[in-house]
Amino acid sequence: MTKKTEIDHRADLIGLDRDELLRELIAIDEKPFRVKQLWHWMYFQGRKDFSEMTSLAKTSRTNLNNLFKIRRPEVVFNKISNDLARKWLLRYEDGNEVEMVYIPETDRGALCVSSQVGCTLSCSFCHTGTQNIVRNLSPSEIVNQFMLARDHYDEWPTPKDGKRKISNIVLMGMGEPLFNYDNVAKALKIIMDAEGIALSRRRITLSTSGVVPKIKKCGTELGVNLAISLHAVTDDLRDQLVPLNKKWPIAELLRACKEYPAANNARRITFEYVMLKGINDSMTDARELVRLIKGIPAKVNLIPFNPWPGAPFDSSSRKTINQFASIVNKAGYSSPVRNPRGRDILAACGQLKSFSKKPLNTRSKL
Ligand code: SAH
Numbered sequence: 001m002t003k004k005t006e007i008d009h010r011a012d013l014i015g016l017d018r019d020e021l022l023r024e025l026i027a028i029d030e031k032p033f034r035v036k037q038l039w040h041w042m043y044f045q046g047r048k049d050f051s052e053m054t055s056l057a058k059t060s061r062t063n064l065n066n067l068f069k070i071r072r073p074e075v076v077f078n079k080i081s082n083d084l085a086r087k088w089l090l091r092y093e094d095g096n097e098v099e100m101v102y103i104p105e106t107d108r109g110a111l112c113v114s115s116q117v118g119c120t121l122s123c124s125f126c127h128t129g130t131q132n133i134v135r136n137l138s139p140s141e142i143v144n145q146f147m148l149a150r151d152h153y154d155e156w157p158t159p160k161d162g163k164r165k166i167s168n169i170v171l172m173g174m175g176e177p178l179f180n181y182d183n184v185a186k187a188l189k190i191i192m193d194a195e196g197i198a199l200s201r202r203r204i205t206l207s208t209s210g211v212v213p214k215i216k217k218c219g220t221e222l223g224v225n226l227a228i229s230l231h232a233v234t235d236d237l238r239d240q241l242v243p244l245n246k247k248w249p250i251a252e253l254l255r256a257c258k259e260y261p262a263a264n265n266a267r268r269i270t271f272e273y274v275m276l277k278g279i280n281d282s283m284t285d286a287r288e289l290v291r292l293i294k295g296i297p298a299k300v301n302l303i304p305f306n307p308w309p310g311a312p313f314d315s316s317s318r319k320t321i322n323q324f325a326s327i328v329n330k331a332g333y334s335s336p337v338r339n340p341r342g343r344d345i346l347a348a349c350g351q352l353k354s355f356s357k358k359p360l361n362t363r364s365k366l
């Protein structure tokens, strides 16, 4: 763990749902209609300073400022890669750190948000997996990653040129979002709220390594796009690459995908498949993949393995990846090869890691 930042003991308003916000306001004798006003200032206008909330009476502004804060994480650094992906190292008040990445495209861009400090799982190809989990992020810490990025690109309430740089969110940063489901759900509901940030569920993708019991809930309650980190087509291999498979094997995972409430032909489930040289990249694997996902509205994202220091894998060659893609494609599935972004600054998929560590005696097991 790195040095602690100075602690501001005022309670954070970010991350509270409307009912909680109401309770806080009533407790300090503020009127219930302030919830709507505050929500507008915090999540539509993006203001952090109560003194700028001009529709509130001056006494209320002072009152609120004495007791509450609207928190953003501290930025330890932000760097930009050769291909314009940007990575932030963010520090929370207890000194724990996470990474967040912005991946710009021509007319839009995705913000890759973290859901945990580290990850309890240890997929063998993933850098985050080599870091011991420290803790779940709170709803506030998830929402405020996004809010900080909007500050950075000056997009409150709307960008000057009318085009949002941050048009999408992917929960593909550090951590397994479905192992922190309650906090992730609360954060996403705030982000989707129509009177605030109002990002559509169609612009949000949650990626999971396969926490089967939470998949249905995610579809009914949040309705966001689902991405599944599949990476292997036999249980023997997937047990080694994604150890969570021992708990919920491929057949169970795919059953949950078939039943995912928010998927249809217009909104397909993305299967992520990291291409590991000589491990999972044969043409037999490709054919088996196609057989497995039959009947699921799906697309397959082929991800060239992104190296990290000490990683025990190599990426498959471009030729192999293309041949693999063509088999999947001929079977009727779109199978784009993901262009690695931000590799030079270790910002690409699976390269994120912070130096926050969990004390050894509290290490959690699956
Ligand atoms: N824990 C969730 C969310 C993280 S998403 C999950 O695993 O789905 C990060 C994505 O990048 C996952 O699909 C993951 O399997 C993939 N990934 C991890 N390490 C990688 C690496 N070194 N190269 C390419 N992709 C990787």
Ligand code: SF4
Pocket: 119, 120, 121, 122, 123, 126, 127, 128, 129, 130, 173, 174, 175, 176, 209, 229, 350
């Ligand atoms: Fe955790 Fe996902 Fe990395 Fe696996 S791939 S260790 S689940 S972050």
